[in-house]
Amino acid sequence: MQLQFEARFTSIYRLRIPLPPFITDTQPHDLEMKATGWSTHPSEHLKPNQISFEDGEAYIARKDIINIFTDGSKTEHGVGAAFCVLTNDIWAYQWSAKLNDNNTVFQAEITALHEAVIYASHLPNHNTSKIHVDNRASIMASSNSKSTNETARKNFKILLSNPRIKVSWVKVHAGNIGNERADQLAKDATQHGQPYSHTKLPKSYIKGLLRKRMLEEWQTIWKNGDTGRKIYNIMPSVSLRPTNWIREDVIFFSQHGPFPAYVKRFHLSDSDYCSCGGIGRALHYATEVSIQCLGI
Numbered sequence: 001m002q003l004q005f006e007a008r009f010t011s012i013y014r015l016r017i018p019l020p021p022f023i024t025d026t027q028p029h030d031l032e033m034k035a036t037g038w039s040t041h042p043s044e045h046l047k048p049n050q051i052s053f054e055d056g057e058a059y060i061a062r063k064d065i066i067n068i069f070t071d072g073s074k075t076e077h078g079v080g081a082a083f084c085v086l087t088n089d090i091w092a093y094q095w096s097a098k099l100n101d102n103n104t105v106f107q108a109e110i111t112a113l114h115e116a117v118i119y120a121s122h123l124p125n126h127n128t129s130k131i132h133v134d135n136r137a138s139i140m141a142s143s144n145s146k147s148t149n150e151t152a153r154k155n156f157k158i159l160l161s162n163p164r165i166k167v168s169w170v171k172v173h174a175g176n177i178g179n180e181r182a183d184q185l186a187k188d189a190t191q192h193g194q195p196y197s198h199t200k201l202p203k204s205y206i207k208g209l210l211r212k213r214m215l216e217e218w219q220t221i222w223k224n225g226d227t228g229r230k231i232y233n234i235m236p237s238v239s240l241r242p243t244n245w246i247r248e249d250v251i252f253f254s255q256h257g258p259f260p261a262y263v264k265r266f267h268l269s270d271s272d273y274c275s276c277g278g279i280g281r282a283l284h285y286a287t288e289v290s291i292q293c294l295g296i
Contacts, residue, residue, distance in 0.1 A: 009210055013206060016029075035147070040160060044160055045145070046163075050165070051168075063088055072106075073108060075187060079104075080096060081115070083096075083112050094185060106137055111198075112186065113167070117159060117167075130168055132169075222236075259280050259282055260280030
């Protein structure tokens with residue numbers, strides 16, 4: 001079953017070959033792929049002051065900077081991304097969207113940053129924008145020209161072309177009005193946001209789906225099989241988690257051990273009877289054992 005799982009994953013994710021509909025309707029082009037190589041020439045870098053991992057709270061009070069706050073959220077209702085714009089103490093603009101329920105929080109965070117970067121790039125050239133992000137991973141990915149994330153690479157290229165756009169980390173849930181507003185917008189978007197289809201499904205989604213299908217097929221085989229019925233009566237449900245049975249437990253419950261009834265199957269004994277006359281199974285030695293059985 002594990003080999004089948006690996007083969008299916010390799011087929012759809014690496015070879016880009018669709019799987020049969022009874023396994024999944026997800027197509028290879030629906031999946032987020034890793035980018036390789038450099039997104040730009042190795043000699044091109046962001047300006048030293050474009051990226052900051054210091055808390056950007058101090059910039060909010062400045063009137064000469066357009067402050068943009070981003071956030072992503074994943075709740076029981078779905079996945080949302082949002083950003084809002086603060087200019088001269090006025091909320092000038094906001095954007096939010098609902099991603100696929102199978103997208104990750106990181107994808108929501110980096111999508112919000114991507115839309116904010118696009119917005120900032122369309123502002124007049126004399127305006128300096130400060131994008132406040134509470135997710136360090138999305139900032140690090142977007143400032144790395146060799147990031148394997150396609151959205152992060154797009155962010156890097158836009159930032160490279162627009163040095164007036166700066167990105168700063170902000171502490172989450174620390175009373176920052178912009179961060180709190182973006183957080184609420186993202187949460188609201190998980191239910192009421194406009195659908196956003198540009199962010200593809202993560203690798204973890206297809207692996208989880210294929211693993212679920214594998215367990216379902218394994219369960220069907222285990223339930224309808226003709227062998228291992230003694231173990232089935234004890235463990236009717238399959239699982240990838242180890243049972244932590246000791247050696248003696250395995251021998252007793254499987255009855256695969258030095259018992260006459262078992263070794264006779266392999267022609268290693270002429271009889272499947274115990275010396276006392278009972279059938280030489282594990283249960284016999286556990287419940288009906290006598291001095292004669294023990295050879296004393």
